[in-house]
Amino acid sequence: MNSTIELVLKHCSTQLELYQRCVENNPTEWSTICQKEKHELNKCSEDNIPLLRQVKKQCNETIQAFDKCLTENETDPKSCTSLLRNLYDCTENAAADFNKNKNDNNNKVSNNNYSHKQSSGNVNAGTEK
Numbered sequence: 001m002n003s004t005i006e007l008v009l010k011h012c013s014t015q016l017e018l019y020q021r022c023v024e025n026n027p028t029e030w031s032t033i034c035q036k037e038k039h040e041l042n043k044c045s046e047d048n049i050p051l052l053r054q055v056k057k058q059c060n061e062t063i064q065a066f067d068k069c070l071t072e073n074e075t076d077p078k079s080c081t082s083l084l085r086n087l088y089d090c091t092e093n094a095a096a097d098f099n100k101n102k103n104d105n106n107n108k109v110s111n112n113n114y115s116h117k118q119s120s121g122n123v124n125a126g127t128e129k
Contacts, residue, residue, distance in 0.1 A: 004051055004095075012044035031071045054098040059090035 019041045022034035045052045066087045069080035
C-alpha cells in the first residue's frame, strides 16, 4: 500500500494537506467539520488511482463500519483498532486481487500479441517462394 500512498501524494497532495490540516485544527469534531475536505480527497483519489476504486468497491462494508466507529468515538479513536485491522486486511486482499487481475490482463495482451505474430508469421511463411 506504500505505492498507493505515493500515488495519493502525487495526484492529491493539496486535498490531503487540506484534510490533514482540518483534522489537526478540529481534534474533537473533525469527523463532522472536515466532511468537505474528506469528500474532495476521496474524489481526487478515486479519479486518479484505480486501486482505490477497487478497494472502495470490495471493502465498502468494512470502510462504512470503520467510519461509523470513528464518528461515534471521535475522542477515543483507539477503540476502533479492531475495525482498523479488518480494514487493513480487506485492503490488502483488494490490492492482491487488483494486482492479480492487472497481471492476468497483461498476460492476455502479451499472449494475444504473441498469437497474432505467430499467425501472421504462418501466413507469410506459406506465401513465400
